[in-house]
Amino acid sequence: MQDRVLEKTMEPALAVSDLNVEILGENGAFPVVSEMSLSVRPGETVCIVGESGCGKSMTALSLLRLLPDSARIASGSIRIHGEDFLAMGGRQVEDFRGDKIAMIFQEPLTALNPVLTIGEQIAESVRQHRKLGKREAFARAVKCLELVQMPDPARRARQYPHELSGGMRQRAMIALALACEPKIIIADEPTTALDVTVQAQILGLISDLQKRLGTAQVLITHDLGVVAEIADRVIVMYAGRRVEECSVYELFDNPIHPYTIGLMGAVPRAASHDGEAQTAPERLTDIPGTVPPLWDLPKGCAFAPRCPRASARCLEERPPFIEKTPGHFAACWEHDNVR
């Protein structure tokens, strides 16, 4: 209910429409992200979920225009607070990046600079965007570390990344992303490299901070458990395309796309121990086969070769991504026939 009200009153902080990203390979370009659209409002967390090679990380990188040289945005638009991010020149992009939109990477040890202290790195980012002296910027860095609940922030600010534990490094990474109070945060698998007890802390931190700062968040993950804990809305990707999009409750209560349904059945869960005797492990519903290579996608629905419901039409024609029930989008021919 509350979602609906927000939808009407708030402009999206980030609006992506019809984004196409391609990789320039030896045998010409092939698409890695196709017809991607998404919008995120302030205070909202949109999760993009999918398996390796589905295009979720490429989507994240293109949102910051950080794609590697081998890839490029072929078409589409990215609007940040209504401004056309793709039309901007290099200087303006740098002004935006870190200030209006920032990224939390998966592996803080490779994303952080090993020869600068944590505090120096955060101060550097602050000075890039704000007219502050060195000392003031460093003080701001310590404040940021405090914000992410880093224990003993003044001391940690003078330490190098290798001196911190994985969880601390991820906190430093988040502090770095938040240094200029960007209104949009893109987080690419922010807890994947962490142990489960530390992951819980970082998820707690991310949602605390969002409540306090009202940022718009895009969180990329492969983990449906993380999605269930933190998402407001979810986009499921497969082979470079959206296959399903809806609220997190709708996704877990009434998944539509056979791929989503398959994923949910494939996850062994540590939840719900209601005491029913479980002697032998029951079978998981696996999804046969593997993800098709992006340079050799099937003609129709990319999931059809692995889909238990695939019909002749699925193999021939790609299903459109359309609204199946109010607020619930999916790309599947067979859905209408099953329900």
Next chain:
Amino acid sequence: MSDNLAASPLLSVENLKVHFAIRAGVFQRQVGEVKAVDGVSFSIGAGETLGLVGESGCGKSTTGLALMGLVKATDGRIAMQGAEDVTAMRSVPRAHRRRMQIIFQDPFSSLNPRQRIRDIIRAPLDIHGIGTTEERRAEVAKLISLVGLRPDQADNFPHQFSGGQRQRIGIARALALKPDIIVCDEPVSALDVSVQAQILNLLADLQRELGLSYLFISHDLGVVEHVSHRVAVMYLGRIVETGPKKAIFSKPLHPYSELLLRSAPSHDPHRRHQFSAVSDDIPSATKKPSGCAFHTRCPLATDICRRIEPQLEVKADGQFVACHHR
């Protein structure tokens, strides 16, 4: 059933220790010691899966490697049913290795990229001198189909396979010697969930068909709960709790087991956790706290926990816990 298992376990491990020296300086003098595994005991019955769960650095993988003789145990006893204790020996005899095989986490680095898969799978048969050339060829073909690969893929190289298929090759290689026990060291951690389910199902099918036992090492609570009959929770080189899967997951008694279960995402947006963002002081195996190693993070910790290391004691039906307060 469980009495029977307890009476004659297939594998019993007693007080296993693996300590590594920390060396520094020009003369590489020993300046310290990492007690990666520090007095671990457990047993596995025939056809049983023991899940060994814990976070990085808790010593779960080292335990698996020590069983295989791939790292040298510092102390303790590893005994297979009807065979002698192998721990004291300079090298683990082949007869022992033959009964226990291992599947590694990373299906990319654990297969020789320059060997065809038929040769990879045949290698254990060659090493142990089993069968004639013709018999080995037939056995390899059987193994390839047993793990769900196609016979015409036998001549391919590892890079021609996906992660899930490579893990199948690793499983076929582990099965070649018809072992009693397979140590599965994070066998599905590198795989996507849809493929992970295929491999977990394959392992379950093989266990049923061949009566295999597994030591299943994983950090993933969902996976461990799914595959295990019994579970052991490790923390900084020690087992802090062990018991039947159902007991551990429904009424964990050790505060660390509780923390682990509380930290696992819910998979249900209607029942979200209120995760605390507060960081706690997580020690490492190099700087292990005194007494109970978990006392620095434990809400129940008192003075005795800082001084005396608690031993595993039976607290409920088959459930052993190392905690002064439970």
